[in-house]
Structure formats: structure tokens, C-alpha cells
Amino acid sequence: MDEIKKLAEMLRQSKDTLVLTGAGISTESGIPDFRSPGTGLWTRMDPMELLSRPALERDPVGFWRRVEPMFRQMAEARPNEGHYALARLEKAGLIRGVVTQNIDSLHQKAGANVVLEVHGHLRSVYCPGCGAEEDMPAFLDRVAAGESLQCRCGQIFRPHVVLFGDQLPECFNTAWRWARVCDLLVVVGSSLEVAPVCWLVPEAKRVAIINMGSTQCDYLAEVVIRGRAGEILPALAAAAGE
Ligand code: NAD
Numbered sequence: 001m002d003e004i005k006k007l008a009e010m011l012r013q014s015k016d017t018l019v020l021t022g023a024g025i026s027t028e029s030g031i032p033d034f035r036s037p038g039t040g041l042w043t044r045m046d047p048m049e050l051l052s053r054p055a056l057e058r059d060p061v062g063f064w065r066r067v068e069p070m071f072r073q074m075a076e077a078r079p080n081e082g083h084y085a086l087a088r089l090e091k092a093g094l095i096r097g098v099v100t101q102n103i104d105s106l107h108q109k110a111g112a113n114v115v116l117e118v119h120g121h122l123r124s125v126y127c128p129g130c131g132a133e134e135d136m137p138a139f140l141d142r143v144a145a146g147e148s149l150q151c152r153c154g155q156i157f158r159p160h161v162v163l164f165g166d167q168l169p170e171c172f173n174t175a176w177r178w179a180r181v182c183d184l185l186v187v188v189g190s191s192l193e194v195a196p197v198c199w200l201v202p203e204a205k206r207v208a209i210i211n212m213g214s215t216q217c218d219y220l221a222e223v224v225i226r227g228r229a230g231e232i233l234p235a236l237a238a239a240a241g242e
Helices: 002-013 023-029 053-058 060-076 081-091 136-144 171-181 197-203 229-239
Strands: 017-021 097-100 115-117 120-126 133-135 158-161 184-188 207-211 223-226
Touching: 002 184, 002 207, 002 223, 002 229, 017 081, 017 171, 017 197, 023 081, 023 229, 053 060, 060 120, 060 136, 060 158, 081 097, 081 229, 097 171, 115 171, 120 136, 133 136, 171 197, 184 197, 207 229
Parallel strands: 017 097, 017 184, 097 115, 184 207, 207 223
Antiparallel strands: 120 133, 120 158
């Protein structure tokens, strides 16, 4: 495919390449994204209601019961060829790292070291009162068993995930700085409909997009490759010499 060769050449020329990933890179690991027609979570529920800070504050026990199956599926998923290809590109020095909107830790499970998780992660929960932490898998077992979800201090644990209505973590500032200085930003598997992450894209000097469907920022990209991340990324890594 000519576009893959073109992007591989852009990757080799670039001295500083950043990758921005979204839910689409993990669909081949069995985790539904939000907006794919037919399969996206949005077709079954409204994430802005389910995964919102007001929903958690209004009814924390109900919040945890509703998200438990989805969080468990994400926490137990395994990386796919797309995640592994990006980890290889990082090791080869062809990308600086990944800014991810995903909360599934699949980049790290594939061996990536430089990952900015701008929407948080599912590895643990924390108490908003005293800051105590617990591992997510054990906590999800407590939810499923109907046990108490309270910390010793009396408050209910919450996820390390950025809910609608939450502020983004400090690492978003790093992502912003990196997007501004990079030579090339490669977006993988994101509709780029979620702000402020989508605002990183116009900051980059050059942009490439690998996505099944169209995105909000296709008009900014020199290369747009339509296809599965799990097929395109290994082909890209091979074409770039990795
Ligand atoms: P999105 O659902 O808005 O967009 C996903 C995009 O990926 C779509 O445009 C779709 O065409 C494309 N896509 C689907 N499968 C693909 C594949 N195999 N290869 C290439 N492209 C593919 O997702 P988003 O832009 O990341 O925004 C949704 C928000 O939901 C994010 O903030 C993210 O935190 C959260 N989310 C995360 C996960 C996860 O951690 N795996 C899953 C669902 C939602």
C-alpha cells in the first residue's frame, strides 16, 4: 500500500514522532470503542451519563455495579498486533512514545515504556478522602460480591479514570508540550471527537491518521490510512525497518 510506504518514509525522516491512540486500537483486543457504528458502546448506552462524575457522586454503589463488567473486560484484555508494533517502534527509537486516551493499559502490557495516559487507567482505585489505593481486580471482586466499597476512612473508592466532568491529569500538559514540538503526530484508532485531546492534533507540524472511519481532523493529515490498526501498524513497522 503506497500510503504505508509514504508514512514509513515520514517516520524515518522525523526526528521526533509522537503517537496518539484511542479506543479503536483496542477493538481487536475485544474491547468495544465508543463510536463505531453497530458495535460501539454508544449504541448500547450513553457513556456521558454512565461514566460521569455526577453519576458517581449521586449513586456510587450503582455506578460501580454498572461499570464492573466493562472495567473487568478492559482490565483482563490482552494486547494485539497493533500495540506490539508500537512498542517495537518505541524500542527502535522511531517514536518518542504514546499519548493514549485508553484506560486499558494495553500499550504497557505490550512492552511500551513511554505512555501518557491522559484519561487515566484501570490498574487501581483510590479513596478521594484519604488517598488510600487498592488494586482494581480485587476491588471489582468486592463489587461483584456485593461487599462494602468503602475505604477505612468511610468514603467510597473511585477509579483512576477521567470521568466526564473530571479534570485531566498533569500528564496532559506533557502531551501538549510534546505535540507542539514533535515533527510528526500519528493518530491511531480515534474519532478525535473528545476534547481537549483532539486539540493536540492541530498543534503538530505534520499529521498522519490510521483509522477505520473518518475523523474530525482528516483535513489536517498528510496521510490518512483507512484500515485496522492491528494490520496497518505491523506493516508500517516492517516498512520502517522494524
Ligand atoms: P471513538 O470510539 O470515538 O473512536 C474510535 C475510532 O476508532 C472510530 O473512528 C473507529 O472507526 C476506529 N476504529 C475502530 N476499530 C478500529 C481498528 N481496529 N483499527 C483502526 N481504527 C479503528 O474512541 P476515542 O476517539 O478513543 O474516544 C472515546 C473515549 O472513550 C476515549 O476518551 C477513551 O478514553 C474511551 N474509551 C476507551 C476504551 C479503552 O480503553 N480501550 C474503550 C472505549 C472507550
